[in-house]
Amino acid sequence: MTVSQPDGVTDLGFARLDTARAARTGDPEVVFGQGKTPGQIVAALRALHEAHPDRAILATRLSEDALAECAEHLPDAVLDSVGRTAVLGRTETRGRVAVVAAGTSDLPVVRECATTIAVFGAEPDEIVDVGVAGIHRLLAQRDRIDEADVVVAVAGMEAALPSVLGGLVGVPLIAVPTSVGYGWNLEGVTAWLATVNSCAPGVVSVNVDNGFGAGVAAARIARRTARTAE
Amino acid sequence: MTVSQPDGVTDLGFARLDTARAARTGDPEVVFGQGKTPGQIVAALRALHEAHPDRAILATRLSEDALAECAEHLPDAVLDSVGRTAVLGRTETRGRVAVVAAGTSDLPVVRECATTIAVFGAEPDEIVDVGVAGIHRLLAQRDRIDEADVVVAVAGMEAALPSVLGGLVGVPLIAVPTSVGYGWNLEGVTAWLATVNSCAPGVVSVNVDNGFGAGVAAARIARRTARTAE
Amino acid sequence: MTVSQPDGVTDLGFARLDTARAARTGDPEVVFGQGKTPGQIVAALRALHEAHPDRAILATRLSEDALAECAEHLPDAVLDSVGRTAVLGRTETRGRVAVVAAGTSDLPVVRECATTIAVFGAEPDEIVDVGVAGIHRLLAQRDRIDEADVVVAVAGMEAALPSVLGGLVGVPLIAVPTSVGYGWNLEGVTAWLATVNSCAPGVVSVNVDNGFGAGVAAARIARRTARTAE
């Protein structure tokens, strides 16, 4: 049993959901799966869905067990085992976000980011396999990237991609350093340092592997652009 | 004597200006004053102004000597001795960026950011003295911040400001950690770590004291929002 | 068989308990469960309880096995599976310590701290779910916090809570950084750096996740305040 409280907080016993957040910031609360049991995740998704029936609800960082529990108890949820997300409810998007990455190793971060973008109200456009070690493939996608409302550049190892992109287009650009690498890469800190020392001006970045955070920021920018355009 | 070359590069002898950048990314090249002589800075500003007579040209990180040289030889330039910038040419802005900071110590970064925002095409709105140690002053500015197109949160020490702001408004939010602090603060890295570990979703950040980078990113977002809105 | 030795040391074979510490510092020795077998923990609790029959004895950092062993062999012990503590004997408290935290993820540290406070002689008052990303909930608890003898602020991620609290009240304030976070947070060091770089004066702090240490310090302050008040 859940109790909706006067101040916009729903108490689930194991967690108190801030159901008033959507009114304050325009976006509903998200269920971070890390450290929660599968049962708790299902319950939290249901409670938030009830509080916001007309919005999509997102759960991230789901373990295999949590994904299986969602599949069994939330038949309407859309699950992604690569990005480890679950979405409950209808998404509605305005504006387009290009999510660019070098290769398949970064795919989990790309997917978490793309799903977050959709839930937070913009259309994700995944463009992978365009690493700088084969620069011709990136150049071939230049126009498609240039026409997006925002670009998210997902990059591990030495993270050269955001700098190259930043020199090609003037679109707002968010970099997501990833922990992907061989040998000693400080678990993504090498990539992170690269993003904030980019020679291309205007690159902003988020924490290592934080596809969710970049997705929230990108969607907010893209949907504003589109909203005002209508 | 400067020579304009076929591929959009103007060779000043001591530097080659990428005069084709505006066509590629929408923004002209900027003169980073750090490591350049006052004379070189004046020459670079003049050359870029000639190449882009209808755009404002920005020089940043100017020493006192460089500011004096600009004052003497570029009477039309607008100089800021706090933010250490010079601007040559007319700015035209669309959209508004709230630049929020805790106090006077962060003012140089705030000013560099605000001037960059104006040169890159959006209107800066400085809101200082709203640190989290006196939370009532921040709450009093909530509506003014909420109505901006983008928020830049400039914060040193433990950099709690971006997190508090991120819980109050849903506007796109760029954090600029600063090296301001007493005692051991790792020259701003403490603040930087705080920005990428913010409990508020969607916070993106730039390098320590990089008011310029945040300004470029913020202006690109704000002017897009406004452009499409017209 | 345990042997009480002339110099206030009880030798258990696997450990020598400093039974004279209470006389010297006012507090009996504590059983750190980490690295000890369940049987050793039960034996140590018993030996200290015999040496100090009129004081509560504390064991911390207990594994699930250790908690089960205590449940079976020490029926009078009060166990807490979240804070991973066991308490044997009667607590007597003077003064009140507010233990404030942002959310449920920090609960294990909050509980370890609260139990320590009680054993070391003060009354803990847990106030959770008051993170800075929803500042209104924190403001609603201002008076309750202001009236405590000491405040312990438990905070992970960017640890903005101690700074906001330090600006609201003048009560002695101890910060406990926690290792809670998503992505790269240096296992709590980000939070730790924030606590010692707080813009609010007078914030002191302990090691990451060290609810025990903060509890000892807080209780010593609170009970002194109360003792002299009687």
Added chain:
Amino acid sequence: MTVSQPDGVTDLGFARLDTARAARTGDPEVVFGQGKTPGQIVAALRALHEAHPDRAILATRLSEDALAECAEHLPDAVLDSVGRTAVLGRTETRGRVAVVAAGTSDLPVVRECATTIAVFGAEPDEIVDVGVAGIHRLLAQRDRIDEADVVVAVAGMEAALPSVLGGLVGVPLIAVPTSVGYGWNLEGVTAWLATVNSCAPGVVSVNVDNGFGAGVAAARIARRTARTAE
């Protein structure tokens, strides 16, 4: 000319003083001298003194020039060239804080701390030259330390002093690591790490060389103890 504003802020042009802080936290704002001109420091001290005529006002981290300017224009100020502080107005103290240190190298931190303690309302008792490399001198002061309301242990190099003190007495203990050392000591971080890893329970600490922060915390604890005792 200074203008007192409705919301408890006095605007000096170069800074806005939070004159309402005393009502909120019990203590007036402090003038941090670092980064301010001598003239600004004198002006800020005067303005705060006018706003709080019955309280002592503190300025810290004063350069030699700033101390000279204070000596010339504020004849009533009490200046300390070792601790680099100026105090304007009458201090009134309740409770005693023992400030313990190993030697003369730590004296600047000891003095900043002691002066802060007095301004924030408690009596400082300096006990220097009691380093652990000559343990007999420390033991000789045991009773004097044990009878204080709070102990501040100032220690550089390997910072063994707080641990030894923490095993001798049960008084609330605040450690101040200092940057004093020969060779590679990470500018005080070695000492800082030692304070948070102390084998003595209940040790809390502040930033490197932060005598001010420790003084604020210690005075708040000591004066509360004494207030309730009356």
Added chain:
Amino acid sequence: MTVSQPDGVTDLGFARLDTARAARTGDPEVVFGQGKTPGQIVAALRALHEAHPDRAILATRLSEDALAECAEHLPDAVLDSVGRTAVLGRTETRGRVAVVAAGTSDLPVVRECATTIAVFGAEPDEIVDVGVAGIHRLLAQRDRIDEADVVVAVAGMEAALPSVLGGLVGVPLIAVPTSVGYGWNLEGVTAWLATVNSCAPGVVSVNVDNGFGAGVAAARIARRTARTAE
């Protein structure tokens, strides 16, 4: 089958033993168990024992499986499951090394060190439970420590012990920082930094948990002292 080669190398197939080292440095090669299979360890011990029948041979860092294998196949070996060592052959000692430690947590390092000392030719004298948080117990052992030829101080957490010892006696002193600690201690680096920043002159140190290295150094010093004394 092992083959003794002309240049003092015995080839075991999986390793080549430097059987000429004893002639060169006075000490035989040691078998580091880490990363070797139990069978390889037994074979290496046998080969070295054959090459040096009149000297004790040491194996360190043995897993439980390796200890069991030694127990089964090398009935003459002396095994220590705490220090994780095996010794084959007769030790002969000259000079005494005091191995001092704070408590039972450091015992594995103490034992590895003591066994190494014996194998390398000096007599170890273990003095545990003399941590600085109970300084009276350390003082009670002062004379016994002062009369040793060398002192090894094993210390984790903030590692205050070497500094206190260095102020009490003038005996050559080797510090061994250990990774023992609660909370964030950088896996022993805190202790390590403390040893090289000791306020007591003449303290030398080895790597974290390196009881073996300290034992080799201590024994070489002690047996030289004694050899010349005869």
Added chain:
Amino acid sequence: MTVSQPDGVTDLGFARLDTARAARTGDPEVVFGQGKTPGQIVAALRALHEAHPDRAILATRLSEDALAECAEHLPDAVLDSVGRTAVLGRTETRGRVAVVAAGTSDLPVVRECATTIAVFGAEPDEIVDVGVAGIHRLLAQRDRIDEADVVVAVAGMEAALPSVLGGLVGVPLIAVPTSVGYGWNLEGVTAWLATVNSCAPGVVSVNVDNGFGAGVAAARIARRTARTAE
């Protein structure tokens, strides 16, 4: 007066030159100017020139004073005030090394490297102003780079250049990270980490700003290639 000693060492009083090194490794000793007086540098250059009259002798890291002293007393020396080098004697080169860099800020490192290459026997070919933020300029130089015997990529900030180059050509590639950057770049460590985490295989690197070291390595490779080719 210098004395040539039997074992190939020339003793200058303040330094002993290893005049036998050329025979051993193929290259004469180099005069590192850092930490030496202008007079010592001139003397060392002369002594090495006398010992190797048919080889060029190199001095690096020269201060302005040292360059002036060389200009006055060594009229035959070739001086470079940007790369801070002096060369005495005739260079003879085989093979070509492309030294590629993003811009004018890296020029001092480029020049030190190029001069070293020439002294160590290969022909340097400087290609600057080809940063990744303007990728078309780099692509325009592809063939010239591809035909070199070795490529040295000099890069500061996020050091994306070596990765992009490594994807374009298969020539042996040595990366030199530089300390050039704005804001927090860890004094070149960001660039360094990027070079060893490059997504392009076969990239090797040297210390930050070590144009000399890269030049030595590059020349040894290039001249071998050319020597065997004749």
Added chain:
Amino acid sequence: MTVSQPDGVTDLGFARLDTARAARTGDPEVVFGQGKTPGQIVAALRALHEAHPDRAILATRLSEDALAECAEHLPDAVLDSVGRTAVLGRTETRGRVAVVAAGTSDLPVVRECATTIAVFGAEPDEIVDVGVAGIHRLLAQRDRIDEADVVVAVAGMEAALPSVLGGLVGVPLIAVPTSVGYGWNLEGVTAWLATVNSCAPGVVSVNVDNGFGAGVAAARIARRTARTAE
């Protein structure tokens, strides 16, 4: 089913192979086994082998399962369980690379490096058991090392080997720091720092344990030397 695409990319579904890389850089793409399933590795090897029937194809960082899968399905592949590699196709070598290491612990890196050298077109010559703690064994191999076209020095712990080698020979020298060590060695960073701070000029290095990267670089140098020599 695999589809060869117009732009030299073969799409395997789970990965897109850059089959045009050989034309661009002279070397075919390599299969990094880390993070791939055994089935994917077998499929990738087959696809690359089909695209380059006349070249050897390399797979690295193979798990035991992956090696078993290769053994079953690729009977023609040459497998190495120490270096964890698989090679499919005929190698053809020109030039010789000496791969030098201190002992058996570094063998996995040595083998990965040697196999890579062979696949990339040069002959590897492994010289192990020549650590600096037994310098005579290294000196005995001086001539064999001096006559190689390139030297790769594989070294863990304090990595003194590259410096000693660099003083003995003038052959191009690539250092591979390894994570081998006892106690606290920062997982190979100690060795890495040593390689870039070598007192011997011209030492270049790669990431920790990156035998593959050093092998690619060494082979490219050696085969060029040999190619031009013919």
Added chain:
Amino acid sequence: MTVSQPDGVTDLGFARLDTARAARTGDPEVVFGQGKTPGQIVAALRALHEAHPDRAILATRLSEDALAECAEHLPDAVLDSVGRTAVLGRTETRGRVAVVAAGTSDLPVVRECATTIAVFGAEPDEIVDVGVAGIHRLLAQRDRIDEADVVVAVAGMEAALPSVLGGLVGVPLIAVPTSVGYGWNLEGVTAWLATVNSCAPGVVSVNVDNGFGAGVAAARIARRTARTAE
């Protein structure tokens, strides 16, 4: 005026000298010049000399001004401007310590160490210019080193010297890492890490550039060896 106090402390006003230390540890207190005025240093040397007329007194880390002041007011003092020390009184030595270093850059540390050794009662034997990049010079000194009572190895950059020495001789070996280096060497930490990760067993070390600390330890060992030998 100085006052000798009952407990073996001489109060100079600016410092309190522990004149009882010699009785406790066998060695008198030392004057660390860093942070003291020239006048204070002269006064402290005089006071300690008066308290210990039959022992040599040492002052270290003297600035040029301090050395000049000593030259003027203490005509009997032996001054060393390279090692920056002053010695007052007669030294008497037993046992020999070989102080080994690679080159002239390490000379200040070598000299500080050698002077300390003499003052603390052993004979220093300086052996410089024996770096590992010219291994033959080191081998030529093997016997001289082997016959010392203790070896101190002073080494900067990658600090390979202690490891090579440790494999050559079995004499007790103390390593002193120095901050000497070109490029990024972490101000000596690279060398420090090398000393504690040495592949030669029994190497102990002190802080970066701490020639004094190594000298104290070495002298204590050497004079004991010699004392017992008589």
